[in-house]
Amino acid sequence: MAQECSCDARFAETSDLGPLDDIIERYGREKGALIPLLQETQDAYGYLDEAVMRELARRAGYQLSQLYGVATFFAQFRLKPIGEYLIKVCHGTACHVAGATQITDEIANQLDIKEGDTTPDGRFTLESVMCLGACSLSPIMLVGEDTHGRLKPTGIKKILKQYAGDSGSSKEEE
Ligand code: FES
The missing domain is CATH 1.10.10 (Arc Repressor Mutant, subunit A)
Structure with missing residues (x-):
């Protein structure tokens, strides 16, 4: 939820x-x-x-x-405000091997932003982080407080839609 x-x-x-x-x-x-x-x-x-x-x-x-x-x-410091939902994609070893790069690429594509950026409506910020401590669920990401594991690039659009509200941050169904 x-x-x-x-x-x-x-x-x-x-x-x-x-x-x-x-x-x-x-x-x-x-x-x-x-x-x-x-x-x-x-x-x-x-x-x-x-x-x-x-x-x-x-x-x-x-x-x-x-x-x-x-x-x-230091990568931990941010010079720009973050969005309402901070998306942290794990790029630790297990998640990297399981395809974290493709997950980040798909999120970036769906939101039309680069890693480290925030959507123009302030809804999402996309970040890469190291091991989140749930390697058995790799590849994994956090959206705000919510954990999403065993990700596949094809499932990213549906997940982002849960958080997009009416702002239309993520791409509409084609
Ligand atoms: S490497 Fe991603 S949760 Fe451990």
Whole structure:
């Protein structure tokens, strides 16, 4: 059953810079704390918004380029907002062998986006992740909180339709 994402933080107003106070208080300019500083900021805002990054640099005493240097190096950080449904396709070894690449390709084709992108209506974001810990169901993906396993490219359209609502993110039946 499709479930709406319950992550309030994902939809947090980026103009609300209040959460930064707590985060900076915890980590400040502590040596080696840049990654947890960015992780907590992303958890609070859903992604690393430019205005938030500027404020973080100013308040925590970093160069903005230092923050972006780390944020662009590690795949865990997002610089763009994610969609209502985050699709995580597992590309761990078992899922890779079972055809994860074809699954990602089919989703990208159905949604007309590239991996890492969000549909223009903000409905879906497509990501690749490493082992989700359910290798016996490979290939597997999460759509929001829902798990879909033993995927086949031919079944992707039907799964996406459950989440598409009226927005028409996925391609209509031909
Ligand atoms: S490799 Fe995909 S769940 Fe383990």
